Amino acid sequence: MDSNTFLGPYMKALEAQRQLLHKAQSRRGQRLHNRESRDEAYNTFMMGYLSTVMQSRQHEIHSSFVPPAYAPCATSIVDLTPIFIKDLQLETHHRGRFLTLRTITPPNRMSAIMAITEDEKDDVVLLMIYQQEDEEVRRATDFFGQGTVLIVKEPYFKATSDGRYGLRVDHLSDIVWTKHDDSMVPAKWRSRMLKVKASVQALKKKGNDAVAQKRYHEAIDFYSEGIDHENVTEEELAMLKRNRALAYLKTGQFDAALLDTGFPSFGAQPNNKALFRAADTLYNLERYDECCQTLELFCSAFSNDSDGPTALARARDRITEQTTGIYPFKRMQALARTMRPPQLNHATFTGPVEVRQTASKGRGLFATQAIKAGDLLLCEKAFGYAYAESEGSVVNRDTSKISLLMNIETNQGFLGTQADLLTKLVRKLWCNPSRAPAFKTLFHGQYESPSTPFVDDKPIVDTFLVERIMTLNVFGCPDSSIGIWKDTMMAASRKEDSVHHSSGFWIKASYINHSCRSNAHRSFIGDMMVVRATRDLEPGAEILFTYRPAKKLENVFEHWGFRCECTICLDTKTTKPATTKQRQQIHKRLERDFDLALNHPDTIRNIQRTLDALQKTYPQPTSAVPRVKIFDPQLALTRFLIQDKKYMDALVHGKSALESLGFVVTGFEASDVEFRVVTWGHFLDHVVEAFQHVRSAFRASGAEKKAIQAEGYAKVAYRIAVGEDETYDPSYDQKIIKHFTIG
Ligand SMILES: C[S@@+](CC[C@H](N)C(=O)[O-])C[C@H]1O[C@@H](n2cnc3c(N)ncnc32)[C@H](O)[C@@H]1O
Numbered sequence: 001m002d003s004n005t006f007l008g009p010y011m012k013a014l015e016a017q018r019q020l021l022h023k024a025q026s027r028r029g030q031r032l033h034n035r036e037s038r039d040e041a042y043n044t045f046m047m048g049y050l051s052t053v054m055q056s057r058q059h060e061i062h063s064s065f066v067p068p069a070y071a072p073c074a075t076s077i078v079d080l081t082p083i084f085i086k087d088l089q090l091e092t093h094h095r096g097r098f099l100t101l102r103t104i105t106p107p108n109r110m111s112a113i114m115a116i117t118e119d120e121k122d123d124v125v126l127l128m129i130y131q132q133e134d135e136e137v138r139r140a141t142d143f144f145g146q147g148t149v150l151i152v153k154e155p156y157f158k159a160t161s162d163g164r165y166g167l168r169v170d171h172l173s174d175i176v177w178t179k180h181d182d183s184m185v186p187a188k189w190r191s192r193m194l195k196v197k198a199s200v201q202a203l204k205k206k207g208n209d210a211v212a213q214k215r216y217h218e219a220i221d222f223y224s225e226g227i228d229h230e231n232v233t234e235e236e237l238a239m240l241k242r243n244r245a246l247a248y249l250k251t252g253q254f255d256a257a258l259l260d261t262g263f264p265s266f267g268a269q270p271n272n273k274a275l276f277r278a279a280d281t282l283y284n285l286e287r288y289d290e291c292c293q294t295l296e297l298f299c300s301a302f303s304n305d306s307d308g309p310t311a312l313a314r315a316r317d318r319i320t321e322q323t324t325g326i327y328p329f330k331r332m333q334a335l336a337r338t339m340r341p342p343q344l345n346h347a348t349f350t351g352p353v354e355v356r357q358t359a360s361k362g363r364g365l366f367a368t369q370a371i372k373a374g375d376l377l378l379c380e381k382a383f384g385y386a387y388a389e390s391e392g393s394v395v396n397r398d399t400s401k402i403s404l405l406m407n408i409e410t411n412q413g414f415l416g417t418q419a420d421l422l423t424k425l426v427r428k429l430w431c432n433p434s435r436a437p438a439f440k441t442l443f444h445g446q447y448e449s450p451s452t453p454f455v456d457d458k459p460i461v462d463t464f465l466v467e468r469i470m471t472l473n474v475f476g477c478p479d480s481s482i483g484i485w486k487d488t489m490m491a492a493s494r495k496e497d498s499v500h501h502s503s504g505f506w507i508k509a510s511y512i513n514h515s516c517r518s519n520a521h522r523s524f525i526g527d528m529m530v531v532r533a534t535r536d537l538e539p540g541a542e543i544l545f546t547y548r549p550a551k552k553l554e555n556v557f558e559h560w561g562f563r564c565e566c567t568i569c570l571d572t573k574t575t576k577p578a579t580t581k582q583r584q585q586i587h588k589r590l591e592r593d594f595d596l597a598l599n600h601p602d603t604i605r606n607i608q609r610t611l612d613a614l615q616k617t618y619p620q621p622t623s624a625v626p627r628v629k630i631f632d633p634q635l636a637l638t639r640f641l642i643q644d645k646k647y648m649d650a651l652v653h654g655k656s657a658l659e660s661l662g663f664v665v666t667g668f669e670a671s672d673v674e675f676r677v678v679t680w681g682h683f684l685d686h687v688v689e690a691f692q693h694v695r696s697a698f699r700a701s702g703a704e705k706k707a708i709q710a711e712g713y714a715k716v717a718y719r720i721a722v723g724e725d726e727t728y729d730p731s732y733d734q735k736i737i738k739h740f741t742i743g
Contacts, residue, residue, distance in 0.1 A: 001547040003476035004415040004499040005559050010063070014406050014413070017065050017161065021408060024159035028091040032165065035086075041124045042105060044164075045116045049108040063404040064111035064419050065161075069464035072171035073153040074452040077184075080153060085123035088157040090165065098176075099155045099167070101127060102189055103148045107140035111403075111419070114166075115144060120186045126166030127152070129175060131426045131463055138217060143177065149185045151176040170463045172430045173455060179221075200226045200236050207243055211250075219247040238262075238271070245277045249284070253431040257281045263294070272302050279311060285434070286381070288318040288347060318347035325349040325376045329724035332525045336480040341387030341399065341502075342526030348508070349379040353543060355511045361562070362443060364542045365511045371537040373680040374716040377520060379723075380506045382527040383439065384425045384470075386417035388501035402501050407467065412559060416501040418474060425505060426466050433459040442510050444468040445561065472560060473510040476500035481523035482722045488685045489736055504529070514557060515544035517566040517626075521683055523723035530723030535680035571625040579617055583629065586614045590633050597640060607637055611656075622662040626682035630660040635686055638693045639736070647697040654694040661687070667706055668694075675709040688717040692733035 036044070070093055073080075083097040101117035104124065108114050112128040119125075132140070153174045155167050169175055178185050198206070207222035223244035227237060241260040248257035261278035275298040282291035292315045299308040321327055327346060336342040352371060358364040371377070386400035400420035406413035429436045433453065440449075449465040478484050478500050506529045509522065520543045522531050531545070547557060555569035563569075590610055597603040611633060618627050634657035641650035655668045662681030667673045675698070681687075691714035698707035711730060719725040 001475045002500055003418065003474055003503060004501070005412065010404055010406065010413070013063065014408065014411070018408055020159070020161055024091055027159065030090045031087070032090065035123065038118070038122065038124045041116050041126065045105050045108070045126065049106065062111055062401060062419070063406065066405065066407040066409070066467055067168070068409045069447065070156060071450050072460050072462050073174050074450050074455055074460060076456050077151065077153065077176060083155070084121050085119045085125045086121065088125070088155065091158055093154055093156045095154050097154060099152045100184070100186060101150055101152060103144060103146055106146055107144040109135055109140055113140045113144055120188065126160070126164070127169070128166050129169045131170065131172055131423050133427065142217065149178045149189055151178065151184060171461065172426065173458050173460045176456070198225070200229045200232050203229065204236070204240060204243070211243070211247060216247040216250045220244055220251070223247065242271065242273045242277065245281070249277060249281055251431070252428070254281050254284050255432045255434050258285070266297070270297065270301055272298065272305065275301070276307065279315070283315055285432070286347065288315050288322060291315045292319060321347040321349055325351060325379060327379060329525070330726040332528065333480060333482055333724070333727055336526035339526065340389065341385065342479050343385055344526040344528055346381060346528055348381045349376065350508055351375065351377040353377050358513065358542060361513045363511055364513045365508070367537045367539055367541045367543060369539050371533045373533055373535050374719050375533050376530070377533060377543060378508055378529065378531040380508050380529045382504040382529070383507050384421055384428060384505040385527040386421035386424060386503050388417045407471070410471070412471060416476060417503045418470065421474065421503050421505065422467055422470055425470060426461055426463055429461045429466065430459060438507055439469065440465065442469045442507065443472050445472060470505065474503050474505055475509070475529070477502050477504050477524045480525050482727065485685055485722050489689060489732060512543055512545055514547040514560070514564060515566045516546055516550050516564055516568040517682065518545045519543065520545045521720050523721065525723055532720045532723070534683035534720050567620070567624045568626070571620055583614065583617050586610060586617070587629070594636060601644060604637070604640070607633070611637070622660055622681070623679070626662045627660040628682065628684065631657050631684065631686070634660055635690055638690065642693050642696055645700070647700045650693060650697040654690055654697065657690050667709070675706040677713055683720060685721050688714050688721060689733055689736060691717055692730070696733060
């Protein structure tokens with residue numbers, strides 16, 4: 001939704017990949033008899049490694065191709081049998097087998113982390129592992145340096161795009177990382193030197209030193225070794241776990257951190273660090289109620305510690321947001337403007353909506369009570385977010401690269417931050433299996449994934465399932481919709497196809513189905529998505545927003561695999577080509593007349609006549625099919641008339657502009673009838689401007705009460721457009737007039 005899925009220029013590359021794959025398939029099951037020698041493989045790899053290390057890759061667009069999906073290994077390592085490199089068959093998943101490897105080169109990062117590895121028989125093979133953390137987050141050499149021994153479960157051996165071959169690992173649980181004294185490490189690779197076992201105290205110190213240097217993964221290893229130590233005392237065990245909880249917290253492994261704190265029972269004499277870390281973890285897991293309860297315990301047990309009340313107040317703020325939908329929107333907008341990446345610290349509010357089955361669109365989101373236009377339906381914190389810095393800005397640690405992500409099987413892809421988002425989602429689920437159920441139930445088309453949740457005490461995260469879910473539910477998003485709204489207003493006419501490189505994933509919003517004739521609008525404040533109703537809704541109404549505008553004369557939403565059957569799409573389909581041509585000609589005439597009107601105000605009468613002619617080409621009532629193409633010139637005319645101080649005429653055309661979108665409004669006439677929107681019409685950003693012109697016209701004609709009423713509607717429209725009205729400025733219409741006389 002609002003992502004760049006138009007990959008026309010890159011389709012050739014996708015086709016080339018497909019051909020390669022096709023060619024490779026014909027070699028399926030073959031064993032390689034002319035495998036590269038150890039030296040050849042090493043030298044070729046090192047040449048590539050050195051050239052990528054030396055190259056500046058800042059301005060390159062990286063591409064990653066998602067291969068045909070395959071299931072992760074769901075069998076325990078103890079039930080697999082070994083295989084060696086010489087027995088590998090091309091284009092084959094070696095089910096039921098495992099391969100033990102040792103790296104003989106440093107790791108090289110492309111879209112995967114790669115290294116040349118050897119097996120016990122001294123044969124070598126290229127290993128490519130995907131979905132690893134970014135180099136800035138964790139250096140590849142820290143876990144995949146020379147001499148690392150690892151086990152690949154059910155290895156997948158395949159041809160690579162440069163005509164060579166290698167092992168590809170897409171699922172995180174398909175690799176078992178060994179430790180130096182692991183019984184799984186072949187005897188010939190174990191150190192001959194007798195290693196003196198470190199004491200628990202020494203391990204704790206090493207762990208603490210690693211934490212001080214922010215080497216949290218290393219710290220986890222030291223603490224874990226201490227925890228498993230045969231001489232560890234009860235007291236040491238508790239302390240090591242508390243410390244490991246901190247390292248888990250810092251690496252986003254919240255489920256594991258919580259377990260280490262002892263939550264939910266902290267004993268008769270709770271430890272301050274255990275309590276505080278448990279609360280911090282619960283906060284990160286968005287379990288604010290339990291977080292508050294833990295902090296209340298902390299505050300009563302450690303009343304002298306000033307951190308407790310501060311953390312408690314913060315958690316209580318989140319509960320207020322969750323339960324009331326009241327947010328400090330102005331502050332959030334300011335943060336979204338300056339904070340990079342704009343990941344805001346706020347809770348999710350779910351309004352009066354629930355997920356239900358629809359008749360023909362799978363599940364959808366439905367109103368559970370009567371809702372007014374402008375009401376908040378969702379204010380949702382992103383589950384995953386990949387931020388793209390705008391061009392020319394400083395790229396910081398959490399900025400995602402813009403890359404091309406293409407799926408060979410589905411023929412779909414994105415140009416944006418989706419490749420990074422995919423890795424973030426996979427890793428989040430891997431680190432926090434408690435978050436997986438809500439994610440896995442989202443729409444994923446026909447893709448079937450194995451249901452085993454854990455193997456060898458580790459979660460199974462099917463990368464291809466995550467990719468399918470992401471593809472069908474991802475949103476492209478701006479830093480904040482306020483910027484887009486202002487640009488649209490200043491451009492004076494509508495821009496329909498803005499796409500964004502930043503991308504995010506919002507679980508509740510993912511249940512909303514598409515309609516071009518929507519009744520809800522989404523906007524963004526940093527990584528918070530705000531969904532508001534654009535019209536009054538009856539209880540039981542399905543909430544619908546527009547994924548992207550339907551392409552001209554086409555109602556197929558190929559990317560999601562459905563046809564839109566809304567009244568707008570049906571009308572477009574049934575409109576005769578002659579009528580479309582006639583409308584285009586009238587529009588040309590209008591453009592010309594608007595240009596003339598700048599110097600010859602008499603032309604206005606022509607414009608009015610031409611607009612009447614345009615109206616006649618629309619047979620359907622505006623309540624069924626909004627006339628967006630009439631709204632634009634009607635609004636431009638209203639703008640012109642306001643500037644010309646022809647307020648009565650401005651009211652006439654302001655009314656026509658709103659009516660062309662299906663609005664039913666009373667009180668335009670010079671009577672005491674209140675100015676009131678009886679029915680909200682189709683929502684566009686410029687509706688704010690239309691109401692503001694109406695307000696100005698009433699005010700200038702002395703109808704102050706009606707001016708205040710119209711201002712109220714402008715504010716509601718602004719709230720729908722940007723998500724909130726705390727930043728509403730009543731003088732936008734004046735600013736637009738200053739910049740542009742006519743759209
Ligand atoms: C983001 S999901 C929406 C929630 C989904 N209906 C579910 O059951 O979870 C997108 C998918 O919903 C379905 N969908 C959305 N809008 C639709 C529409 N107007 N007509 C038919 N199917 C639609 C399509 O299958 C689409 O790929």
